[in-house]
Amino acid sequence: MGIKGLTKLLADNAPNAMKEQKLESYIGRKIAIDASMSIYQFLIVVGRRGIEMLTNEAGEVTSHLQGMFTRTIRLLEAGMEPIYVFDGHPPDLKKKVLVKRYSKRANATEDLHQAMETGNRDDIEKFSKRTVKVTKQHNEDCKRLLRLMGVPVIEAPSEAEAQCAALCKSGKVYAVASEDMDSLTFGAPRFLRHLMGPGSRKVPVLEFEVGKVLEELNLTMDQFIDLCILSGCDYCESIRGIGGQTALKLIRQHGSIEHILQNINKERYPIPDDWPYEEARYLFKEPLVCTNIEQFEMKRSAPDDEGLITFLVTENGFNSDRVTKAIEKLKAAKDKSSQGRLESFSKSVANTFIPIKTKATKSMLQFPKSMFNSKILSPQDSICSRPRGFSSMAPLCLHFKHSMVFSRVVCHGI
Amino acid sequence: MLELRLVQGSLLKKVLEAIKDLVNDANFDCSATGFSLQAMDSSHVALVALLLRSEGFEHYRCDRNISMGMNLGNMSKMLKCAGNDDIITIKADDGSDTVTFMFESPTQDKISDFEMKLMDIDSEHLGIPEAEYHAIVRMPSAEFARICKDLASIGDTVVISVTKEGVKFSTRGDIGTANIVLRQNTTVDKPEEATIIEMNEPVSLTFALRYMNSFTKATPLSNTVTISLSSELPVVVEYKIAEMGYIRFYLAPKIEEDEDETKPQV
Numbered sequence: 001m002g003i004k005g006l007t008k009l010l011a012d013n014a015p016n017a018m019k020e021q022k023l024e025s026y027i028g029r030k031i032a033i034d035a036s037m038s039i040y041q042f043l044i045v046v047g048r049r050g051i052e053m054l055t056n057e058a059g060e061v062t063s064h065l066q067g068m069f070t071r072t073i074r075l076l077e078a079g080m081e082p083i084y085v086f087d088g089h090p091p092d093l094k095k096k097v098l099v100k101r102y103s104k105r106a107n108a109t110e111d112l113h114q115a116m117e118t119g120n121r122d123d124i125e126k127f128s129k130r131t132v133k134v135t136k137q138h139n140e141d142c143k144r145l146l147r148l149m150g151v152p153v154i155e156a157p158s159e160a161e162a163q164c165a166a167l168c169k170s171g172k173v174y175a176v177a178s179e180d181m182d183s184l185t186f187g188a189p190r191f192l193r194h195l196m197g198p199g200s201r202k203v204p205v206l207e208f209e210v211g212k213v214l215e216e217l218n219l220t221m222d223q224f225i226d227l228c229i230l231s232g233c234d235y236c237e238s239i240r241g242i243g244g245q246t247a248l249k250l251i252r253q254h255g256s257i258e259h260i261l262q263n264i265n266k267e268r269y270p271i272p273d274d275w276p277y278e279e280a281r282y283l284f285k286e287p288l289v290c291t292n293i294e295q296f297e298m299k300r301s302a303p304d305d306e307g308l309i310t311f312l313v314t315e316n317g318f319n320s321d322r323v324t325k326a327i328e329k330l331k332a333a334k335d336k337s338s339q340g341r342l343e344s345f346s347k348s349v350a351n352t353f354i355p356i357k358t359k360a361t362k363s364m365l366q367f368p369k370s371m372f373n374s375k376i377l378s379p380q381d382s383i384c385s386r387p388r389g390f391s392s393m394a395p396l397c398l399h400f401k402h403s404m405v406f407s408r409v410v411c412h413g414i
Numbered sequence: 415m416l417e418l419r420l421v422q423g424s425l426l427k428k429v430l431e432a433i434k435d436l437v438n439d440a441n442f443d444c445s446a447t448g449f450s451l452q453a454m455d456s457s458h459v460a461l462v463a464l465l466l467r468s469e470g471f472e473h474y475r476c477d478r479n480i481s482m483g484m485n486l487g488n489m490s491k492m493l494k495c496a497g498n499d500d501i502i503t504i505k506a507d508d509g510s511d512t513v514t515f516m517f518e519s520p521t522q523d524k525i526s527d528f529e530m531k532l533m534d535i536d537s538e539h540l541g542i543p544e545a546e547y548h549a550i551v552r553m554p555s556a557e558f559a560r561i562c563k564d565l566a567s568i569g570d571t572v573v574i575s576v577t578k579e580g581v582k583f584s585t586r587g588d589i590g591t592a593n594i595v596l597r598q599n600t601t602v603d604k605p606e607e608a609t610i611i612e613m614n615e616p617v618s619l620t621f622a623l624r625y626m627n628s629f630t631k632a633t634p635l636s637n638t639v640t641i642s643l644s645s646e647l648p649v650v651v652e653y654k655i656a657e658m659g660y661i662r663f664y665l666a667p668k669i670e671e672d673e674d675e676t677k678p679q680v
Binding site for chain 2: 079339345
């Protein structure tokens with residue numbers, strides 16, 4: 001699932017690329033959500049007790065519907081405009097991973113039987129979570145539910161994350177929400193985690209900007225994709241002995257997988273025989289997505305009350321009072337998303353004020369590498385030669401946080 | 415080095431009361447021209463811009479453009495410790511990570527020092543374009559506060575429309591609807607009680623009352639309020655601070671949905 005250890009790698013090496021946001025700060029924004037990922041999470045978490053899950057009278061699982069229904073309403077109430085993107089056919093390269101997941105599930109099923117015999121409750125829960133599989137029926141149920149709620153649904157030709165990233169790149173949506181770090185590798189300019197978390201846990205949304213990730217790691221997008229492939233992705237195996245940190249070091253040293261392969265000790269790091277890194281790279285760079293974005297219906301429509309009641313209450317045994325209340329919330333939320341945002345009226349400008357509180361020690365610790373890095377230094381050099389005055393301060397202020405020495409230069413300049 | 419001495423200390427107390435509920439943390443920017451602040455609320459729907467010009471201070475020393483990140487809740491806690499007649503001095507040294515508020519009683523028999531930790535705040539500055547507004551309404555600030563409070567008990571949003579007839583505030587909620595119309599009225603004893611409507615074009619915009627009610631917390635700062643409206647621009651609600659500057663609130667309007675469907679096809 002996703003890129004191994006990328007979150008930690010970014011937290012250690014690009015801390016400024018991620019920031020915590022409140023749910024309400026996305027008011028009025030369109031957000032593309034990787035639906036398959038969410039459904040999987042709902043099946044694991046929502047209403048589970050041991051091996052028992054929420055079911056309807058016929059014994060079919062309804063956890064995914066419960067999760068999708070309540071959490072979508074929560075997003076709508078926060079003034080967001082969610083757009084759900086569903087997976088299409090997986091790319092051939094992913095099949096290997098899928099086979100692996102299948103066998104893991106089979107193992108887990110065996111373990112589950114064992115655990116049930118011994119009656120270890122923790123184990124039962126652990127293994128039964130591992131046996132979860134999102135079926136076509138789950139997907140279809142959720143699509144039907146979302147359409148009844150009037151929330152836009154998009155079916156991707158292949159990977160949902162790739163389609164989400166494409167929507168975000170084209171500016172049709174503000175950000176992509178998923179739990180899968182792949183979204184960054186697919187180049188989604190803005191990526192949100194924990195958006196679909198349960199309301200009770202109050203986990204802040206974690207926002208990543210791919211531009212800042214690249215700036216902080218000092219890598220190009222191509223190098224970042226190589227880094228993700230080396231760290232371990234869905235499309236090919238990772239090299240034994242190379243994790244995120246080593247991969248970052250190697251990429252910084254050699255620049256690309258080709259150069260790394262020429263230079264590393266093959267005995268220490270055995271390259272798998274079948275290692276289709278080039279195809280994996282191609283899948284990340286040129287994934288199969290629908291580029292004719294105009295064709296998608298991205299507008300919300302009015303919810304179908306009767307349809308929802310039939311589907312949820314009659315067919316799936318939901319409590320009718322709760323569903324009626326939720327529908328009221330759904331209608332009230334329609335008003336929320338009409339709130340405009342200030343950014344749409346005026347542009348951000350550079351601040352010309354220097355913080356009195358200088359962060360010398362802290363920033364020196366945090367940015368030892370980037371301080372001496374040519375990319376950061378070059379704008380500094382060019383600014384020093386510019387005439388004094390406010391107009392020259394704009395690019396400069398973007399960098400003042402990096403060092404105290406630098407802000408001192410600024411003070412003399414004024 | 416920064417040292418600002420404000421004789422009318424209650425003014426700063428009132429400013430904080432006006433903005434602390436809208437914005438949690440903000441950078442105060444200080445330059446030779448004055449003491450200012452620009453900050454958005456967390457959902458980026460409203461913005462507050464404050465200016466206290468240097469001339470309004472009894473003593474004003476600011477050697478270079480600096481900004482100080484403060485938690486407004488904490489700042490308000492400290493300023494609440496100042497008496498209403500106290501003289502307030504704001505002090506900060508270069509490179510320091512604290513700011514000092516000094517309160518002097520008018521008789522100089524009590525002097526208090528409060529030191530507050532500063533914060534690092536990433537703030538986005540928005541360029542606010544100078545705009546020609548379709549309509550500008552000046553009215554008593556208490557009247558505006560009353561209207562917003564009353565309407566909020568009926569509905570969530572207010573439609574403000576300016577026509578030749580006057581300015582109309584309306585809302586609708588589960589229990590019914592409400593309309594309040596104010597006509598131009600300049601024949602009053604005191605100039606601050608007048609309602610003056612300048613209109614170039616009729617305009618009608620919808621806003622969330624929650625924010626409007628938050629803005630009216632600035633009512634103690636000024637007897638009058640000026641509301642500037644243009645279609646497709648944020649509204650500006652301005653409270654002038656006598657001889658010193660202003661506090662301006664900007665609020666993005668609600669966007670009427672399904673515009674494409676309701677507008678006739680050309």
